[in-house]
Amino acid sequence: MDRIARRHGARAARSHGTVETEHGATPQTTGHTGHTGSPLRAPGRAGMAGMAGRIPAKVALPIITALAFGLFTIFRTHTDGTKGGPAMLYGLAAFVVSGALGLVVAHFQSSMLTETRAIAYGVVFGGSLGWCYSLGGEAILKSCAFGFTMGAVMFVVSLYVFRTHRVREPHGEHRPHKTHGSDRRHSLPVATH
Template identity: 35%
Template sequence: MHAHAHRPGHRPRFSARTAARVAARTEVPARRRTDARTDVAAGGRDERGVRAGERTGAAPARTRAQHRTARWTVPLLIGIAYGAYAWFLARDERFTTEATVTGLVAGAAAAVVAFALGRLRRPLVAEVRAAAYGAAFGCAIGYLSSLTGPSILWSSVLGLGIAAGVTPVVFYHLHTHEA
């Protein structure tokens, strides 16, 4: 409330009726409590098809638009960053067409993998999703390592080690942060 709202003779901006209408429109619907027996009989859903304990309010349009934009911008930024770093490692202190093509292909591949992991996030169980994230991250690091000059064996071992470390971390995160 503003400091000048209590001044004598001050006229409020909205009438009480308008303020009540605005408050009614912006109220967030509460979770609906249902009887546990009807939940089991209805397959865990009420007459509207809503699961027990699930929020029934729709997300605001701006939030949905932001999520829609993030679906492709995050993989695109990952692809650009990965491709730029691959180009930097492959150029060997001189500008070559080979390094440019390497950076473009590596960036496109990273963007496609990031987009696919983002789209397949919900249907996959946590174990498979953790393995997919671990494999993608291990392959990415192994490939970047191979661009710096060590043997393929060392790059493969490094990639496998990174994948073996990332997989349980992602698995732990998924099981502790998802409902």
């Protein structure tokens, strides 16, 4: 049992003879190498699941969203008649720029006020969709109006989500009111009889 556990990168529990990864099992990295000279990794889905567990959500979600936006951009340019390489370049540019902006917003969102964070999400979302809408051959004014509308919708939705989930916000409650020493009306002493 120990040999099988070491092969998969965990220690076997001495009491039960089973591998308990949730109770502090650590990978054995000394002396075990594969045929390429690198430490053994779990093959297939176990290796991917282990790697996915190490990527934080504030990195993974903007990248996945940017990938979806890049694919949508390729689809949108095909509706205008652009085929092949140029459509792929538009999709790649959309992936890189929206991914970079998403990572910046995700990185700095914990230091932003609720309204500022909602505006940032609205600007990135509205600007991206307005630009992508213009790739289909639409007029600039119509694309700007579409982007502004989608940005406003994202602002309202983000603000609603951030305000209703205050407990999960990184900086705590939205502008909590503190009682000051000079203002005694809010903190009256308890009557003693």
